[in-house]
Amino acid sequence: MGKIAVIGAGSWGSALALVLADNNHDVRLWTHRQEQAEEINNAHTNEKYLKGITLPKAITAFHDLKEAVQDVSHIILVVPTKAMREVCQELKQVIDHPVTITHASKGIEPSTYKRVSEVIAEELPEELYSAIVVLSGPSHAEEVSLRQPTTVTVSSGNLEQAELVQDLFINEKFRVYTSPDLVGVELGGALKNIIALGAGISDGLGYGDNAKAALITRGLAEITRLGTSMGANPLTFAGLSGVGDLIVTCTSHHSRNWRAGNLLGKGNDLDEVLDKMGMVVEGVRTTKAAYQFSKEQSVEMPITNGLYRILFEGAKPKDVVDQLMTRGRRHEMEELSNLLGERS
Numbered sequence: 001m002g003k004i005a006v007i008g009a010g011s012w013g014s015a016l017a018l019v020l021a022d023n024n025h026d027v028r029l030w031t032h033r034q035e036q037a038e039e040i041n042n043a044h045t046n047e048k049y050l051k052g053i054t055l056p057k058a059i060t061a062f063h064d065l066k067e068a069v070q071d072v073s074h075i076i077l078v079v080p081t082k083a084m085r086e087v088c089q090e091l092k093q094v095i096d097h098p099v100t101i102t103h104a105s106k107g108i109e110p111s112t113y114k115r116v117s118e119v120i121a122e123e124l125p126e127e128l129y130s131a132i133v134v135l136s137g138p139s140h141a142e143e144v145s146l147r148q149p150t151t152v153t154v155s156s157g158n159l160e161q162a163e164l165v166q167d168l169f170i171n172e173k174f175r176v177y178t179s180p181d182l183v184g185v186e187l188g189g190a191l192k193n194i195i196a197l198g199a200g201i202s203d204g205l206g207y208g209d210n211a212k213a214a215l216i217t218r219g220l221a222e223i224t225r226l227g228t229s230m231g232a233n234p235l236t237f238a239g240l241s242g243v244g245d246l247i248v249t250c251t252s253h254h255s256r257n258w259r260a261g262n263l264l265g266k267g268n269d270l271d272e273v274l275d276k277m278g279m280v281v282e283g284v285r286t287t288k289a290a291y292q293f294s295k296e297q298s299v300e301m302p303i304t305n306g307l308y309r310i311l312f313e314g315a316k317p318k319d320v321v322d323q324l325m326t327r328g329r330r331h332e333m334e335e336l337s338n339l340l341g342e343r344s
């Protein structure tokens, strides 16, 4: 089996490295922290990010990026989206042959509104990669690392390369689908984090399952609205990388976005919350990006708008919920038909 480099040794990079090692690949896991590389190589653990998990011996950690990517056929990028440009700029200096690039990060860049694959394509010269593929779907690292059944979708402008990546990852516990809608698959994964923050807030305020179901359903409507305005196929949001990931992130206590929202709902302020989390909460940055884009393009996103006011303007979560509940009356079927591009 081939040599594969996984770039980013947080929860998700480590869990994906474990899946690849289970599939008998020679896995190189790069981390920007030397002591973490030593822990992975000596103790076969990554305790801060995957508590209680013993990593397969086929995973070797590297601190030197050039060594990590030497002779690999595939690179899997799994750093927080905020670090993606910087890491690609470093990669550009050390990749010396064309590779397939897959990313599994979920976010949109504020101000530029770029998806992760667009950021990668901007930073890496075309001759260094054969394709850019995204892997996304309902997949908490904590469960993947316990080999619990998980399904994801891979997508690329080049479907053959997506199928190649499907082959790398698929096994009896980790089922991988393909999709041709790169834009939709990336946006589903990025935008659900906004709604998960909202679901956490709702739970933190003490609201119940009815409120959460409403957030998931109305959240899906606004994800679809923004997604299609950015070029996605609306059907993608009915799939694993859309409603699938939305459900898992809004309902699982593994979700950092849900947990961060929960602390906000309980009255903590954003800085306190991010301090307590100690792991990436992608929804904060993506809320800013989606809010700015929706304003510029006049896309209606009431939940995202409310989240933006809580995160960046100091609005009280309860007041935002009250305002959402007392908006003007709507016709549900008409809206849904419009989302799917038909008239009711």
Ligand SMILES: NC(=O)C1=CN([C@@H]2O[C@H](COP(=O)(O)OP(=O)(O)OC[C@H]3O[C@@H](n4cnc5c(N)ncnc54)[C@H](O)[C@@H]3O)[C@@H](O)[C@H]2O)C=CC1
Residues within 6 Å of the ligand: 008, 009, 010, 011, 012, 013, 031, 032, 033, 049, 078, 079, 080, 081, 083, 086, 087, 104, 105, 106, 107, 139, 140, 141, 142, 278, 279, 280, 282
């Ligand atoms: N944790 C999960 O279950 C899942 C996470 N994701 C996505 O994967 C991406 C990474 O998330 P996690 O691994 O969960 O994050 P994490 O917070 O567990 O770990 C982030 C890792 O990135 C490293 N890092 C931070 N800044 C860096 C920089 N400038 N250069 C290099 N490395 C840097 C950190 O040291 C840490 O090892 C995110 O976009 C997230 O949305 C997607 C699916 C599942």
Ligand SMILES: O=C(CO)COP(=O)(O)O
Residues within 6 Å of the ligand: 106, 137, 138, 139, 140, 141, 193, 196, 245, 248, 249, 254, 255, 256, 257, 258, 280, 281, 282
């Ligand atoms: O994307 C995820 C699960 O599919 C992980 O979500 P969190 O970043 O909220 O933990």
